[in-house]
Amino acid sequence: xxxxxxxxxxxxxxxxxxxxxxxxxxxxxxxxxxxxxxxxxxxxxxxxxxxxxxxxxxxxxxxxxxxxxxxxxxxxxxxxxxxxxxxxxxxxxxxxxxxxxxxxxxxxxxxxxxxxxxxxxxxxxxxxxxxxxxxxxxxxxxxxxxxxxxxxxxxxxxxxxxxxxxxxxxxxxxxxxxxxxxxxxxxxxxxxxxxxxxxxxxxxxxxxxxxxxxxxxxxxxxxxxxxxxxxxx
Amino acid sequence: xxxxxxxxxxxxxxxxxxxxxxxxxxxxxxxxxxxxxxxxxxxxxxxxxxxxxxxxxxxxxxxxxxxxxxxxxxxxxxxxxxxxxxxxxxxxxxxxxxxxxxxxxxxxxxxxxxxxxxxxxxxxxxxxxxxxxxxxxxxxxxxxxxxxxxxxxxxxxxxxxxxxxxxxxxxxxxxxxxxxxxxxxxxxxxxxxxxxxxxxxxxxxxxxxxxxxxxxxxxxxxxxxxxxxxxxxxxxxxxxxxxxxxxxxxxxxxxxxxxxxxxxxxxxxxxxxxxxxxxxxxxxxxxxxxxxxxxxxxxxxxxxxxxxxxxxxxx
Numbered sequence: 038x039x040x041x042x043x044x045x046x047x048x049x050x051x052x053x054x055x056x057x058x059x060x061x062x063x064x065x066x067x068x069x070x071x072x073x074x075x076x077x078x079x080x081x082x083x084x085x086x087x088x089x090x091x092x093x094x095x096x097x098x099x100x101x102x103x104x105x106x107x108x109x110x111x112x113x114x115x116x117x118x119x120x121x122x123x124x125x126x127x128x129x130x131x132x133x134x135x136x137x138x139x140x141x142x143x144x145x146x147x148x149x150x151x152x153x154x155x156x157x158x159x160x161x162x163x164x165x166x167x168x169x170x171x172x173x174x175x176x177x178x179x180x181x182x183x184x185x186x187x188x189x190x191x192x193x194x195x196x197x198x199x200x201x202x203x204x205x206x207x208x209x210x211x212x213x214x215x216x217x218x219x220x221x222x223x224x225x226x227x228x229x230x231x232x233x234x235x236x237x238x239x240x241x242x243x244x245x246x247x248x249x250x251x252x253x254x255x256x257x258x259x260x261x262x263x264x265x266x267x268x269x270x
Numbered sequence: 271x272x273x274x275x276x277x278x279x280x281x282x283x284x285x286x287x288x289x290x291x292x293x294x295x296x297x298x299x300x301x302x303x304x305x306x307x308x309x310x311x312x313x314x315x316x317x318x319x320x321x322x323x324x325x326x327x328x329x330x331x332x333x334x335x336x337x338x339x340x341x342x343x344x345x346x347x348x349x350x351x352x353x354x355x356x357x358x359x360x361x362x363x364x365x366x367x368x369x370x371x372x373x374x375x376x377x378x379x380x381x382x383x384x385x386x387x388x389x390x391x392x393x394x395x396x397x398x399x400x401x402x403x404x405x406x407x408x409x410x411x412x413x414x415x416x417x418x419x420x421x422x423x424x425x426x427x428x429x430x431x432x433x434x435x436x437x438x439x440x441x442x443x444x445x446x447x448x449x450x451x452x453x454x455x456x457x458x459x460x461x462x463x464x465x466x467x468x469x470x471x472x473x474x475x476x477x478x479x480x481x482x483x484x485x486x487x488x489x490x491x492x493x494x495x496x497x498x499x500x501x502x503x504x505x506x507x508x509x510x511x512x513x514x515x516x517x518x519x520x521x522x523x524x525x526x527x528x529x530x531x532x533x534x535x536x537x538x539x540x541x542x543x544x545x546x547x548x549x550x551x552x553x554x555x556x557x558x559x560x561x562x563x564x565x566x567x568x569x570x571x572x573x574x575x576x577x578x579x580x581x582x583x584x585x
Contacts, residue, residue: 082483100485107483115342116475117530126476130486131469155530171476 054235056228058212060178063205065221065241066214068230069254074214075110077230078181081212082107093179102129102175110183110214112165117155120148120167127174142170145200147193162188169197173204180204182213186220198223218245218254218263229253271534274527278541282324285548289320292555318450319442323551324544325450325457326442326510329502331543332536334517335524336464339471339532340495341394343403344580347518348383348503351407354514355414356386357507358438362421365434372452372508380456380504386410387500391492440511440566442551449509456505460498465536467494472533513566515573516543516550522580 054077058064066074079085082105083098091098098105106127114123124139125132143149146166156164165188172180185201186194198220205211205225215221227244229237231253237244244250251257257266290312291297301308334347348354360382361375368374393406418438425431470491473481478488506513520543521535528534547565550572554563 079479082479084479084482100483102484105483107480109477109479111477113477114475115477116525116532118475119529122529122531123476126473127484129484130473130481 056235056238058179058210060210061205061208062225063201063211063223064213064226064228065224066212066228066230067216067218067221067244072230072253073233074230075183076233078107078183078212078214082181102127102132103177105179105181106172106175106177108169108172108180108182108185110187112161112168112188114156114164114168117157119153120156120159120170121152123156123167124171124174127171129175132175138174138176139170142174143167145173146170147196162190162193165189166193166197178209180209180211180213182211184215185213186215186217194220218250218256221245271528271538274524274538275541278538278545282541282545282548285545285552286320286324288552289323289548290316292316292552314447315444318445318447319551320548321450322445322453322509323442323548325454326506326513327516327547328540328544329457329461329506330513330517330547331520331524332461332464332540333499333502334519334543335521335532335535335539336467336471336495337499337517338521339474339535340492341391341403342474342477342532343400344522345400345404345518346407347521348387348499349512349514349517350411350577351390351403352386352410352414353383353390353500353503354507354512355411355418357383357504358512359414359418359421360385360504361508362418362434366421372446372449376452376456376505376508378504379506379508380501382414383504383507384497384500386414387496387503391496436564437511438566439564440513440569441554441562441564442510443562443565445509453505453509457502460501460505461540463494463498464502465540467491468533468536470533471495471536472531475532511564511566513547514570515577516547516569519573519576520546 066077068074076085081091083091083100084107093104120143121136121139124142125134127142128135128138140149140152143152146169148163148166148170151159151163151167156167159167169182169185172182180201182201186197189197194217201211201213202223213224221227222241222245224241226239227237227241228235229244229247229250236253237247237249251266255266256263258264297308297311300311330348337346337348338344357379360378360380362378363382364374364378368378389410390406394403422431422434425434470481470486473484473486474488474491476484482488520539524535524538524542525532528538547569550569551565554565554568
């Protein structure tokens with residue numbers, strides 16, 4: 038999958054970028070709030086009106102649940118759907134009922150226990166796991182996930198990262214925006230963004246050791262973990 | 271789901287039979303005394319009334335369900351947010367300028383409803399909150415309502431004024447076969463178009479962007495629903511005046527039985543709407559007052575408290 042020369046007219050703006058992703062890789066998108074992670078993911082999902090072109094295996098991207106699973110950061114669901122029915126929607130509009138696929142997807146995010154509960158009765162973290170299962174339901178070749186571990190408890194954050202690693206090992210191309218730099222270290226590749234531009238791109242260990250990290254995030258690794266880097270007056 | 275549909279179909283059929291065979295004793299006596307008159311009453315009064323009740327009730331039900339699914343808002347419906355008032359305005363204008371024929375009223379009604387609906391979706395469609403939606407709906411409704419009143423105040427004669435006012439109150443009484451023949455194909459076609467969107471409307475529950483990423487052409491879906499609901503609302507208002515609250519309430523009655531799925535509620539909403547409006551039309555024929563209560567007045571009297579309860583519960 039590659040995204041060629043995307044430049045959006047409206048803010049938040051993405052600096053013209055040529056970026057390519059390969060299957061079987063877990064790529065983390067990191068960067069401070071407003072860096073353009075969501076804009077890049079939306080552009081990759083084919084949802085931007087900008088002039089860029091997303092190509093998948095050389096051909097322009099076409100919306101298809103089996104090719105691409107996109108998870109927005111938004112955790113709201115308009116109707117009190119059952120978790121099972123919500124995941125079914127991930128198979129595409131009017132797709133035949135496939136409970137096996139839905140339960141398998143819910144199991145991947147440890148959400149099988151509330152398959153028959155209405156999503157408005159779930160906690161935000163539980164709902165986040167159901168929504169992630171929705172993105173996985175059709176077993177897409179590419180996963181574009183906007184903060185897949187946000188709202189999750191520490192155990193489930195690790196579970197989801199392990200699951201995403203498993204997806205990548207199975208050949209899926211996973212691209213996930215995330216804020217937790219310690220979890221980001223578990224990615225194969227990191228793309229660091231700032232002000233709508235890619236400022237570092239490479240193996241996770243290399244990007245996290247990059248001197249630019251301190252400038253981009255304003256944090257530095259100290260004795261007690263990450264500490265706020267005070268800008269010189 | 272299937273059981274729900276069968277249950278609703280049986281109830282609807284029973285209510286249609288009651289509507290058709292209302293006052294069976296008198297009907298039987300009349301058919302013995304004057305069979306021609308009985309046949310005329312049956313085919314030229316009862317049949318249009320019953321079938322129009324089913325068609326319009328069904329259209330209001332499925333139209334309300336489709337609008338709620340499209341706007342992802344349980345408070346949306348053509349009669350609350352302006353399209354019905356727009357249809358009334360369109361039909362009144364068509365009546366003034368085009369002579370008030372059945373065809374002119376229907377075209378005017380459809381045009382008015384579609385215009386109001388397109389305006390509503392343009393103002394408050396794309397993921398806007400409930401507040402924006404209601405405010406836009408109130409504004410459109412008020413504008414169309416005031417324009418209807420303006421048209422009424424300019425009525426050429428008091429008789430024309432009475433005619434329009436009584437029609438606006440909503441009724442299925444004394445409707446003719448031509449009105450049925452004008453309304454039926456329009457309602458059935460628009461209903462079929464809406465029913466075909468139910469899978470896509472279910473997917474829309476995930477939001478417009480996710481639906482688009484799953485292969486739903488959201489812009490096309492939006493226009494399809496606007497046109498179909500506009501056509502149904504316009505045809506319903508032209509044939510029977512303003513009948514409020516059926517489109518708002520019916521999807522709420524149905525959705526618990528389809529696990530809250532907005533698209534799956536479409537077909538049961540059509541049947542439940544047909545049943546509810548038929549039941550209401552039987553109620554207004556009960557000899558409670560010297561005159562028949564207007565159907566639109568009755569549905570509003572019964573429906574508004576339900577709407578209030580809905581508002582209180584969702585607070």
